[in-house]
Amino acid sequence: MLDNLKIIYHQGKQFIPDVTTAKVPGIFRGRPVISPEKVDEEKLIEVCPMKAILKNPIAIDLGKCSFCGECAQQFPEKIRFTTDYKITANERERLIVKEGDDIPIEVNPDTVRKEIRSVFGGSLKLRQVSAGGDNSCEWELNAANNVQFDMSRFGIEFVASPRHADGIVITGPITKNMAEAVQICYDAVPEPKIIVLVGTDAISGGIFADSKAIDRSFLDKYHIDLYIPGNPAHPLTIVNGLLDLIRKKK
Amino acid sequence: MNYTTVLNMQTITISMIPEISYETFFELNTVFITNHAERHCVNYFGYKIENHIKLICCIADDDKHEIYVSSCVVEANASLRSFSSIHLCFEKFEREIHENFGINYTGHPWLKPVRYAFNRFDLSKTIANYPFYSIDSEELHEVGVGPIHAGVIEPGHFRFICNGEQILHLEIQLGYQHRGIEQLFLEKKNLLQRTALAESIAGDTVVGHTTAFSHVWESLCDFKTTKDIEFARTIALELERIAIHTGDLSAVCADVAYQLGSSVFGRLRTPIINFMQEWGGNRLSKGLIRPGRNQFPFNQTLADRLKVVLDTFEPDFNEMCTQLFKLPSASSRFERTGVVSYEDVLSIGTVGLSARMSGLSRDIRISHPYSLYPEIKHEPIIKHHGDVYSRVQIRKSEVQQSIQYLRQLIENIPEYNQSEQLLKTPQPDSFAISLVEGWRGEICHCAITDAKGDLIIYKIKDPSFHNWLALAMAVRNNEISDFPICNKSFNLSYCGHDL
Numbered sequence: 001m002l003d004n005l006k007i008i009y010h011q012g013k014q015f016i017p018d019v020t021t022a023k024v025p026g027i028f029r030g031r032p033v034i035s036p037e038k039v040d041e042e043k044l045i046e047v048c049p050m051k052a053i054l055k056n057p058i059a060i061d062l063g064k065c066s067f068c069g070e071c072a073q074q075f076p077e078k079i080r081f082t083t084d085y086k087i088t089a090n091e092r093e094r095l096i097v098k099e100g101d102d103i104p105i106e107v108n109p110d111t112v113r114k115e116i117r118s119v120f121g122g123s124l125k126l127r128q129v130s131a132g133g134d135n136s137c138e139w140e141l142n143a144a145n146n147v148q149f150d151m152s153r154f155g156i157e158f159v160a161s162p163r164h165a166d167g168i169v170i171t172g173p174i175t176k177n178m179a180e181a182v183q184i185c186y187d188a189v190p191e192p193k194i195i196v197l198v199g200t201d202a203i204s205g206g207i208f209a210d211s212k213a214i215d216r217s218f219l220d221k222y223h224i225d226l227y228i229p230g231n232p233a234h235p236l237t238i239v240n241g242l243l244d245l246i247r248k249k250k
Numbered sequence: 251m252n253y254t255t256v257l258n259m260q261t262i263t264i265s266m267i268p269e270i271s272y273e274t275f276f277e278l279n280t281v282f283i284t285n286h287a288e289r290h291c292v293n294y295f296g297y298k299i300e301n302h303i304k305l306i307c308c309i310a311d312d313d314k315h316e317i318y319v320s321s322c323v324v325e326a327n328a329s330l331r332s333f334s335s336i337h338l339c340f341e342k343f344e345r346e347i348h349e350n351f352g353i354n355y356t357g358h359p360w361l362k363p364v365r366y367a368f369n370r371f372d373l374s375k376t377i378a379n380y381p382f383y384s385i386d387s388e389e390l391h392e393v394g395v396g397p398i399h400a401g402v403i404e405p406g407h408f409r410f411i412c413n414g415e416q417i418l419h420l421e422i423q424l425g426y427q428h429r430g431i432e433q434l435f436l437e438k439k440n441l442l443q444r445t446a447l448a449e450s451i452a453g454d455t456v457v458g459h460t461t462a463f464s465h466v467w468e469s470l471c472d473f474k475t476t477k478d479i480e481f482a483r484t485i486a487l488e489l490e491r492i493a494i495h496t497g498d499l500s501a502v503c504a505d506v507a508y509q510l511g512s513s514v515f516g517r518l519r520t521p522i523i524n525f526m527q528e529w530g531g532n533r534l535s536k537g538l539i540r541p542g543r544n545q546f547p548f549n550q551t552l553a554d555r556l557k558v559v560l561d562t563f564e565p566d567f568n569e570m571c572t573q574l575f576k577l578p579s580a581s582s583r584f585e586r587t588g589v590v591s592y593e594d595v596l597s598i599g600t601v602g603l604s605a606r607m608s609g610l611s612r613d614i615r616i617s618h619p620y621s622l623y624p625e626i627k628h629e630p631i632i633k634h635h636g637d638v639y640s641r642v643q644i645r646k647s648e649v650q651q652s653i654q655y656l657r658q659l660i661e662n663i664p665e666y667n668q669s670e671q672l673l674k675t676p677q678p679d680s681f682a683i684s685l686v687e688g689w690r691g692e693i694c695h696c697a698i699t700d701a702k703g704d705l706i707i708y709k710i711k712d713p714s715f716h717n718w719l720a721l722a723m724a725v726r727n728n729e730i731s732d733f734p735i736c737n738k739s740f741n742l743s744y745c746g747h748d749l
């Protein structure tokens with residue numbers, strides 16, 4: 001008993017008091033900023049292994065970006081990654097950061113389905129489905145609920161059964177072999193329900209986008225309520241993104 | 251000679267691998283392993299050449315630090331005598347060859363599908379219509395779990411046949427995670443894309459797999475790595491080991507309902523992966539390792555930071571471990587639970603932690619050393635009971651050992667080599683092999699190029715490929731309620747297996 005108390009004492013305070021303003025340590029590649037500087041555009045586009053850099057004007061699609069930072073390293077005068085981890089949106093186009101943009105990426109309250117904030121505003125239970133995810137986003141989703149990020153203090157939790165859930169969180173590019181299971185799981189969630197995509201692989205297929213082993217037809221059938229980019233998404237991105245979706249701004 | 255001898259990270263021309271008849275091939279490779287616990291099959295795969303299938307088998311000798319490579323060409327519809335009829339450790343490789351090319355094996359115990367690859371031979375067999383093994387009995391019942399599990403983890407199906415609470419048999423069906431990575435390695439021509447693929451093989455072993463890929467690529471391109479590059483890789487490999495082992499200790503505690511242990515180990519993982527972020531900008535080390543480049547040189551400032559991180563991590567980690575292993579309620583769940591005997595691990599051919607738990611010394615860091623491991627003089631941590639307790643003990647001791655190695659390494663940081671040598675294109679008609687000890691065990695990557703130097707096959711083997719069968723054996727005759735701690739104490743990779 002005393003030993004246990006001693007251990008608890010030695011841990012000190014671990015939780016992050018305010019997850020909306022916490023700073024990430026060291027270098028972190030969050031929301032990019034693209035300067036109007038003139039560079040060899042063809043070469044810049046060529047650098048990106050994910051084909052996430054678009055032309056006219058130069059833009060980065062965070063739904064495709066793997067945040068490897070290669071472009072910023074080779075063209076430091078053109079592209080810079082800030083430590084802003086709030087990069088989630090409920091509209092796919094909002095993930096495209098254009099030349100000169102330096103504004104926060106946010107959920108657009110006008111396009112959030114009405115029932116989401118009224119029903120899930122105080123509590124959101126989610127069923128996670130990994131469909132070809134490489135276990136990195138899954139780790140970070142678990143981390144979002146550890147004692148430091150402690151997402152459950154906001155009433156957001158992962159549950160074991162889709163019957164208990166208010167929506168599904170998909171990671172991975174959705175493999176052919178998992179496509180049916182994803183559908184069954186989604187069907188088992190009672191209405192109203194949401195779909196959240198976490199990580200580059202889930203949002204765009206990532207590096208697997210042209211693989212013959214994946215089947216993304218599920219995503220064409222339904223409205224996606226939230227996109228949480230990252231490779232993997234940082235726990236702070238996940239927590240803030242979900243809060244941004246279900247809560248009204250004060 | 252019926253075979254050729256290579257070293258870890260060596261490239262040879264493909265014509266140097268003798269092509270022998272299947273009879274000789276069979277004899278050679280089965281005899282290699284007979285009564286030699288130090289020899290094990292690190293990779294055995296096939297690829298199509300016109301209408302034939304070329305089989306390549308790589309047997310590693312841990313005492314001599316060599317790898318014996320032999321090859322054989324067979325017809326696509328051949329019926330061959332199975333290696334597994336002599337040694338079970340080949341069974342997974344033969345199932346894969348059977349699934350991909352339709353080669354039939356005689357004397358194989360169970361030609362069960364491996365992963366339902368999109369380019370498999372028989373497309374009429376699907377993951378949905380697989381007939382699970384079953385036993386007709388009024389006393390027995392079946393429990394099916396997955397592919398979606400209760401926790402936030404990857405998908406896989408477990409089918410238990412139980413006698414009351416006791417597990418009689420566990421069948422594991424994987425393949426849900428199959429993303430066609432090996433094929434994408436051939437299709438994506440850009441080196442950065444291939445590196446991104448290597449980073450996605452298993453998100454919890456980013457450093458391990460990317461290091462293996464880098465070693466293969468650098469060897470193919472005849473690139474001599476500098477000490478600073480290998481130094482960074484060694485540091486990252488050991489940090490990855492600490493982070494995952496600590497996280498797994500947390501998961502094991504959660505599965506025996508020890509909340510304090512779960513929370514403390516869970517939070518202790520954070521400073522380690524946050525350090526990875528301070529260093530390379532990503533908590534899971536994506537973007538850190540690049541072939542032929544030192545992307546994020548490890549400097550004195552980082553070393554000082556790492557020292558602070560380790561100094562605060564170590565006392566808390568040790569205190570929690572001491573408390574955990576003092577608890578009778580935890581020990582009673584760990585001890586004699588999920589036992590796999592030495593004979594079984596040897597026969598299955600497990601690697602890494604899943605071999606060392608039962609007294610079988612398999613550790614690439616000492617047997618086929620790479621990076622800075624020759625200087626470290628690594629000594630593998632071996633336990634003998636093969637139970638959950640042994641696996642948990644190994645994790646604890648390996649974390650402590652890795653901390654010691656890191657402290658030793660950062661005493662002497664090699665200077666960053668500014669002069670960037672250019673990475674040439676891969677040599678034509680070549681075969682390259684690389685072995686790396688990830689935190690789970692031996693990772694093996696093999697590559698073969700054609701006359702133009704283009705990749706024609708890229709073969710990845712995650713340690714989980716061998717070790718899943720050990721989990722199925724471990725739970726036999728255990729209570730079904732002990733399955734979670736057995737599973738977590740192994741923590742095998744689904745995506746690394748399914749590719």
